[in-house]
Amino acid sequence: MYSQKVMENFANPKNVGVIEDADGIGTVGNPTCGDIMKMYLKIENDVITDAKFQTFGCAAAIASSSMATQMIKGKTIDEALTITNRQVIEALEGLPPKKIHCSVLAEEAIKLAIEDYRSKKKT
Amino acid sequence: MRRVYLDHAATTGVDRDVLEKMTPYFSDTFGNPNSLHSFGREAEKAVTSSRDAIAKLLGCKPNELYFTSGGTEADNWAIKGIYTAYKNKGNHIITTKIEHKAVLASCQRLQKDGAEITYLDVDKYGTVDLEQLKNSITDKTILVSVITANNEVGTIQPIAEIGRICKERGVLFHTDAVQAIGAVDIDVKRDNIDLLSLSAHKVYGPKGIGALYIRNGVKCDRYISGGSQERGMRAGTTNVPLIVGMAAAFEKAVLNSEENNKKLIRLRDELIQRIEAGIPNSYLNGHRINRLPNNVNFCFEFVEGESLLLMLDMQGIAVSSGSACTSGSLEPSHVLSAMGVPPEIAQSATRFTFGRENTMEDIDYVVECLKKNLMTLRAMSPLFKQEKGDAKHV
Ligand SMILES: Cc1ncc(COP(=O)(O)O)c(C=O)c1O
Ligand SMILES: [Zn+2]
Numbered sequence: 001m002y003s004q005k006v007m008e009n010f011a012n013p014k015n016v017g018v019i020e021d022a023d024g025i026g027t028v029g030n031p032t033c034g035d036i037m038k039m040y041l042k043i044e045n046d047v048i049t050d051a052k053f054q055t056f057g058c059a060a061a062i063a064s065s066s067m068a069t070q071m072i073k074g075k076t077i078d079e080a081l082t083i084t085n086r087q088v089i090e091a092l093e094g095l096p097p098k099k100i101h102c103s104v105l106a107e108e109a110i111k112l113a114i115e116d117y118r119s120k121k122k123t
Numbered sequence: 124m125r126r127v128y129l130d131h132a133a134t135t136g137v138d139r140d141v142l143e144k145m146t147p148y149f150s151d152t153f154g155n156p157n158s159l160h161s162f163g164r165e166a167e168k169a170v171t172s173s174r175d176a177i178a179k180l181l182g183c184k185p186n187e188l189y190f191t192s193g194g195t196e197a198d199n200w201a202i203k204g205i206y207t208a209y210k211n212k213g214n215h216i217i218t219t220k221i222e223h224k225a226v227l228a229s230c231q232r233l234q235k236d237g238a239e240i241t242y243l244d245v246d247k248y249g250t251v252d253l254e255q256l257k258n259s260i261t262d263k264t265i266l267v268s269v270i271t272a273n274n275e276v277g278t279i280q281p282i283a284e285i286g287r288i289c290k291e292r293g294v295l296f297h298t299d300a301v302q303a304i305g306a307v308d309i310d311v312k313r314d315n316i317d318l319l320s321l322s323a324h325k326v327y328g329p330k331g332i333g334a335l336y337i338r339n340g341v342k343c344d345r346y347i348s349g350g351s352q353e354r355g356m357r358a359g360t361t362n363v364p365l366i367v368g369m370a371a372a373f374e375k376a377v378l379n380s381e382e383n384n385k386k387l388i389r390l391r392d393e394l395i396q397r398i399e400a401g402i403p404n405s406y407l408n409g410h411r412i413n414r415l416p417n418n419v420n421f422c423f424e425f426v427e428g429e430s431l432l433l434m435l436d437m438q439g440i441a442v443s444s445g446s447a448c449t450s451g452s453l454e455p456s457h458v459l460s461a462m463g464v465p466p467e468i469a470q471s472a473t474r475f476t477f478g479r480e481n482t483m484e485d486i487d488y489v490v491e492c493l494k495k496n497l498m499t500l501r502a503m504s505p506l507f508k509q510e511k512g513d514a515k516h517v
Contacts, residue, residue, distance in 0.1 A: 007433075010430070010433065011434075011437060013503070016502070016503050027505065031466075031467035031470075031506060034470075035427070036504075036505055036506065037505075038505040054503055054504060054505035055503060055504070055505070056425065056426070056427060056503075056504040056505055056506050057427050057430070058427055058429040058430055059429060059430055059433050061427075062430060062503070
């Protein structure tokens with residue numbers, strides 16, 4: 001059902017955890033409707049220097065979180081904002097159709113975390 | 124790697140003795156039981172003795188048994204066949220919220236044809252409410268269908284009492300005994316059962332074969348049209364080897380049930396005890412005593428069932444998860460929902476079902492892996508508030 005790449009990222013997810021002094025945090029999903037993803041970003045001069053996540057969810061959600069955090073590290077926030085769930089799925093060598101929505105969460109969590117960073121910076 | 128199969132409620136492997144009994148009927152004694160010649164007669168003899176054997180186990184007459192392609196077909200046939208035959212008398216069917224999909228989907232199909240269906244509630248242990256059953260029966264009620272023992276949480280229903288109520292009120296009673304054969308003592312006459320569904324592959328018989336018991340005197344519409352097999356009720360060339368295998372599997376399951384169940388209950392209760400003692404925020408689903416001997420079902424708060432299943436799978440352990448995050452929104456198990464388990468907890472439901480080959484050592488390994496995996500998944504979960512240094516949290 002899952003690709004080798006998904007299983008690798010599920011079995012050994014990268015960037016699991018919390019960034020205590022995160023510059024941006026984004027949470028998507030809720031426990032009654034399925035997966036929940038919480039994304040923590042460390043940002044210096046608009047460059048993402050660190051990304052960590054906590055995920056409650058299926059293997060697709062965990063693998064997407066792992067892959068998405070790897071993809072945005074070192075990117076500027078503008079570059080990170082262009083990353084779509086399609087690209088995450090591609091990097092994971094595909095997801096079953098029923099699991100596409102789990103990867104959308106990763107894209108949304110990144111966007112929310114960057115929004116959070118920007119709104120904090122303004123004030 | 125060690126491999127532990129704990130998904131016997133999904134299916135079992137064919138027992139070697141059963142396989143041996145089936146084997147001659149594939150290539151050697153291959154005749155069609157409907158043929159008049161000696162080849163046919165030899166095959167027919169095997170079918171007759173299989174039918175006799177199963178009838179004896181259930182306490183019915185051989186001509187009350189009809190072979191089907193499995194439990195799903197038996198359930199479909201019972202529900203739809205009774206509705207068609209009795210719809211002029213009434214259009215009301217009573218079932219429960221915790222039936223197998225084969226019964227639920229059949230009822231939902233009939234609703235489109237004008238049937239009225241009452242889905243009985245269950246309590247938090249998954250047991251149906253007999254008062255609600257009594258109050259739901261009207262003069263339009265033709266059938267009550269209640270699963271003997273639930274396939275997810277293992278709760279066993281008070282079948283004999285339901286049979287008595289149905290008999291008193293003059294309505295037919297069907298029960299899906301697919302998970303119950305060998306585990307629950309069943310006697311269709313004593314328990315006033317009018318129709319009963321069976322399947323072979325849950326008790327070390329072959330897949331793709333089952334049976335429907337229909338009490339003599341009950342009108343049930345024929346389900347598959349064609350030849351005259353199964354006394355004109357279920358057409359299709361008789362599957363001789365699988366029928367022989369089913370009879371052999373049922374005999375072994377029922378005749379050794381006391382010994383089998385004693386062993387399974389020891390394993391079941393040990394696993395329940397070890398999880399409850401060693402894993403915080405774990406909740407047993409189903410009834411503690413009125414429960415299938417091989418069934419353990421737990422919710423592990425803060426984790427998602429599929430992730431736990433896949434982690435256990437990487438360690439060689441096969442279990443089943445009650446939930447699946449599919450199609451955009453989570454669909455928690457209909458059984459756990461009916462039992463009042465909140466969706467975010469139901470999402471973590473994990474079913475362990477034991478079989479003959481499991482040992483106490485398997486439990487050691489499973490508990491060890493469970494603890495490790497839950498620690499990993501809970502540490503990853505944003506829902507789990509880690510209290511550092513608090514050993515109580517796994
Ligand atoms: C309670 C129950 N009823 C019916 C079925 C369906 O039986 P079969 O797989 O033989 O179609 C199953 C098994 O999945 C079951 O557990
Ligand atoms: Zn998911």
